[in-house]
Amino acid sequence: MNDFNNYFTMKESNVINYAMSQLDYFAQDAVLSCKEIGDGNLNYVFRVVDENTQQSLIIKQAGPVARISDEFKVSPDRNRIESEILKIEYDLAPGLVPQIYKYDAVMNCCVMEDLSDHEILRTALLKHKQFPLFAEHISTFMVNTLLLTTDVVLNHKAKKQQVKDFINPDLCEITEDLVYTEPFYDCPRNDVFAPLLPFVKEYLWEDEALLLETAKLKFEFMSNAQSLIHGDLHTGSIFVKPDSTKVIDPEFAFYGPAGYDVGNVIANLIFAYVNADSVMEEGTEKERQKDWLISTIQDIIDLFKEKFLETWAASATDKCAAYKGFDQYYLEMILRDTAGVAGLELCRRTLGLAHVKDITSIADHAARARAEKMCIVMGKRFIMERHNMKGGADFVKVIAAAGEVYSR
Numbered sequence: 001m002n003d004f005n006n007y008f009t010m011k012e013s014n015v016i017n018y019a020m021s022q023l024d025y026f027a028q029d030a031v032l033s034c035k036e037i038g039d040g041n042l043n044y045v046f047r048v049v050d051e052n053t054q055q056s057l058i059i060k061q062a063g064p065v066a067r068i069s070d071e072f073k074v075s076p077d078r079n080r081i082e083s084e085i086l087k088i089e090y091d092l093a094p095g096l097v098p099q100i101y102k103y104d105a106v107m108n109c110c111v112m113e114d115l116s117d118h119e120i121l122r123t124a125l126l127k128h129k130q131f132p133l134f135a136e137h138i139s140t141f142m143v144n145t146l147l148l149t150t151d152v153v154l155n156h157k158a159k160k161q162q163v164k165d166f167i168n169p170d171l172c173e174i175t176e177d178l179v180y181t182e183p184f185y186d187c188p189r190n191d192v193f194a195p196l197l198p199f200v201k202e203y204l205w206e207d208e209a210l211l212l213e214t215a216k217l218k219f220e221f222m223s224n225a226q227s228l229i230h231g232d233l234h235t236g237s238i239f240v241k242p243d244s245t246k247v248i249d250p251e252f253a254f255y256g257p258a259g260y261d262v263g264n265v266i267a268n269l270i271f272a273y274v275n276a277d278s279v280m281e282e283g284t285e286k287e288r289q290k291d292w293l294i295s296t297i298q299d300i301i302d303l304f305k306e307k308f309l310e311t312w313a314a315s316a317t318d319k320c321a322a323y324k325g326f327d328q329y330y331l332e333m334i335l336r337d338t339a340g341v342a343g344l345e346l347c348r349r350t351l352g353l354a355h356v357k358d359i360t361s362i363a364d365h366a367a368r369a370r371a372e373k374m375c376i377v378m379g380k381r382f383i384m385e386r387h388n389m390k391g392g393a394d395f396v397k398v399i400a401a402a403g404e405v406y407s408r
Contacts, residue, residue: 004107009063012036015046018059023102023111025057026050042078042251047114056116057101061109062251078171078251079103083110085166085250088228093144096137097247098239115246118239125235125272126357128280130292137245138238138265139303146258147311149228152321152330163225168254172222175231175252180218183348184211192351195369196376200351203376213383217340225255233261234345234356235268259337262304266338267345269297270378270399271358277403278362278371294399298392301338305331305391332390339389343382346375378402 004022008014012034019025019032026032030050038045044063049056062079083103090097098113124131151159182189185205192200204210230237231252239246273293280286312327320326349356350372359375362368381398382389389395 004104007107009044010046010059010061010107010109012046015048015059018107018109019048019057022104023057025101025111026055027053030055047116056114058098058112058114059109060112061107063108077108078168079108079110080105081166081168081253082249082251085228085230085253086110086112088149089141089145089230089247089250092148093141093247096141096245115239115248118241118244118246120236121238121240122235122268122272122357124240125269125293126275126361128276128285128289130289131240131242131245133243134240134245135296135299135303138247139300139307141245141247142233142258142261142265142304143307143311146227146229146261146334147308148315149255150226150258152312152318153315155317162228163255166228166254168231168252171231171252172254172256176218176222178352178354179344179348180214180221182353183344183351184214187352189353190351191353191355193368193372195365196372199373200376204347204351204380207380210380210384213340214344217337217344217383220337221256221260224257227255227258227261229253229256229258229261231256231260233264235265235272236356257334257337257341259334259339260341262300262334262338263341263343264345265300266297266395267342267349267379268356268358269293269300270342270346271349271356271375273297273399274371274374275358275362277374278364278367294396297399298396301335301392301395305335308334335389335391336386339382339386339395342395343379343384343386346379346382350375350379374402374405377405 004018010018015034016032020030027050029052031052032048033051034046034048036044037047042062044061046059047056048059060079080103083100086097086100090099098115100110100112102111104110147153149159149162186201230247230250231254232249233247237247237249239248273290276286276289276293280289308331309327312321316322350359359368359371362371378398
């Protein structure tokens with residue numbers, strides 16, 4: 001029996017002991033089973049179930065290095081950040097994040113609600129499922145967690161204290177490298193699909209105008225402590241079922257540009273669109289899936305705008321925030337960043353170290369090359385034309401144009 005007074009990386013048997021000795025959750029006569037279910041790049045995720053009652057929970061442990069590579073030395077403090085962020089998000093966006101039961105600073109783990117009755121959104125979209133309430137849910141989550149943590153609403157000293165509390169240099173460094181820097185030069189850590197290498201070199205790496213814009217975006221990311229952002233809000237960080245959406249894994253959270261979260265959601269829905277376009281058989285089902293994804297992307301942007309302005313009117317406390325036109329200016333700044341980040345994400349998930357199954361699961365090499373070119377073309381356009389992205393229709397036009405260029 002472990003005493004859990006000193007950190008070690010737990011195995012499934014250790015987690016069972018931990019659940020029985022450190023948590024007041026299961027009955028004393030519980031018969032516990034445990035399975036490690038994590039498929040992410042950083043942490044170990046264990047599902048613990050009482051075989052008698054089917055009562056269950058999740059225990060997530062952070063180690064000193066990333067699972068994806070020992071090159072990434074990351075502070076286990078990210079689990080403290082994740083636990084505290086989820087509690088804040090639970091208050092700001094009730095029902096849209098899992099409940100946290102405990103954070104253990106010694107074992108660097110958090111204990112939370114089990115969402116096994118949900119499905120990871122990326123997995124569901126790869127099965128070409130639809131979730132009509134998703135745009136409504138995710139737009140509410142983003143408005144509530146992003147706007148309500150800004151200087152527009154919070155006391156400025158309280159907000160600055162949160163900036164201090166949630167500084168996250170190790171994981172920010174990963175983002176700065178993998179999202180903003182490495183995809184835009186011939187970095188040894190990149191993983192470029194071989195048939196695309198000449199195209200990527202000419203279209204991205206040798207385009208000085210594009211490189212300048214990525215530099216601007218990188219330094220905005222590093223210096224704009226605007227909102228308490230999730231920091232990794234892709235379709236692999238969202239659980240869904242038809243009537244429910246739950247956002248998980250905010251370990252990359254810190255105070256950064258609000259558009260970073262919105263742009264990540266949009267880009268990863270575009271990956272789902274490109275996947276459907278590439279692998280589904282021609283016909284009604286394919287067109288229905290593509291139409292739903294396009295309408296969802298447009299709805300997320302437009303619902304975000306609508307709810308943002310309504311929440312601003314109801315919640316803004318700073319006197320200057322009431323000046324005529326400032327709310328619209330502020331919103332347009334976020335939409336600009338949203339487009340820029342969507343472009344970065346489309347490029348980095350196609351070329352960099354951390355790919356997405358939406359693209360890598362496309363078995364036909366010609367279809368995959370076409371899909372990756374679509375993503376890169378859209379990505380570059382979102383970056384270069386981000387100042388023109390004012391509403392959902394503007395984002396959809398970029399997607400439609402890429403589809404026309406690379407139509408079958």
